[in-house]
Amino acid sequence: MNDRLPHEKGFHVSWDQIHRDSRALAWRLDHQGPLEDGAWKAVVAITRGGMAPAMIVSRELDIRMVDTISVKSYQHQSQSEPVVIKSPDMDVVGDGTGVLIVDDLVDTGRTLEVVRKLMPKAHFATVYAKPKGKPMVNTYITEVSQDTWIFFPWDMALQYVEPYRGKD
Numbered sequence: 001m002n003d004r005l006p007h008e009k010g011f012h013v014s015w016d017q018i019h020r021d022s023r024a025l026a027w028r029l030d031h032q033g034p035l036e037d038g039a040w041k042a043v044v045a046i047t048r049g050g051m052a053p054a055m056i057v058s059r060e061l062d063i064r065m066v067d068t069i070s071v072k073s074y075q076h077q078s079q080s081e082p083v084v085i086k087s088p089d090m091d092v093v094g095d096g097t098g099v100l101i102v103d104d105l106v107d108t109g110r111t112l113e114v115v116r117k118l119m120p121k122a123h124f125a126t127v128y129a130k131p132k133g134k135p136m137v138n139t140y141i142t143e144v145s146q147d148t149w150i151f152f153p154w155d156m157a158l159q160y161v162e163p164y165r166g167k168d
């Protein structure tokens with residue numbers, strides 16, 4: 001029986017881990033684009049969580065054309081209707097052909113659904129994926145269960161932890 005709340009089943013990701021996993025994502029995407037030699041035209045990071053993986057992917061694949069899209073949907077751990085509050089340069093991204101959309105994770109898939117409406121031909125890549133959102137993503141690295149909350153290094157800090165066998 002698992003009666004823990006989603007955020008209590010945590011998958012804690014360090015900077016080192018997100019760096020390795022984002023590099024693995026870049027490796028998977030290399031030579032898969034529709035341009036000459038399998039190149040990609042541009043990277044669009046979904047802010048804010050997609051920015052760190054997008055920086056690593058664009059560095060590995062030598063993509064200099066990097067833009068952002070901002071979709072707001074979560075307030076802490078509760079979800080509301082997603083809205084685009086900042087779009088990329090549509091003259092550059094067009095219908096999304098040759099564009100890599102990068103995010104840290106897909107959970108329900110609602111964020112990617114909104115972005116896909118804007119750029120239907122883009123390739124969607126996330127570092128982590130939960131089962132519900134998987135159909136929305138073209139490439140991902142690691143799957144975690146739906147009831148797992150992923151904690152990213154930018155939301156955490158090193159702190160003291162009581163030993164299993166305390167003073168009393």
Ligand SMILES: O=P(O)(O)OC[C@H]1O[C@H](OP(=O)(O)OP(=O)(O)O)[C@H](O)[C@@H]1O
Pocket residue numbers: 046047048049050071072073074103104105106107108109110111112133
């Ligand atoms: O698949 P979904 O259920 O839509 O959830 C995934 C999205 O939720 C988180 O972003 P959030 O909206 O919390 O904003 P942030 O990136 O600024 O933290 C995460 O970074 C994804 O973008």
Ligand code: HPA
Pocket residue numbers: 074105107148149150151152
């Ligand atoms: O598991 C998660 N972790 C961090 N942010 C999120 N946004 C949706 N799901 C998650």
Ligand SMILES: [Mg+2]
Pocket residue numbers: 046047048049050103104
């Ligand atoms: Mg996000």
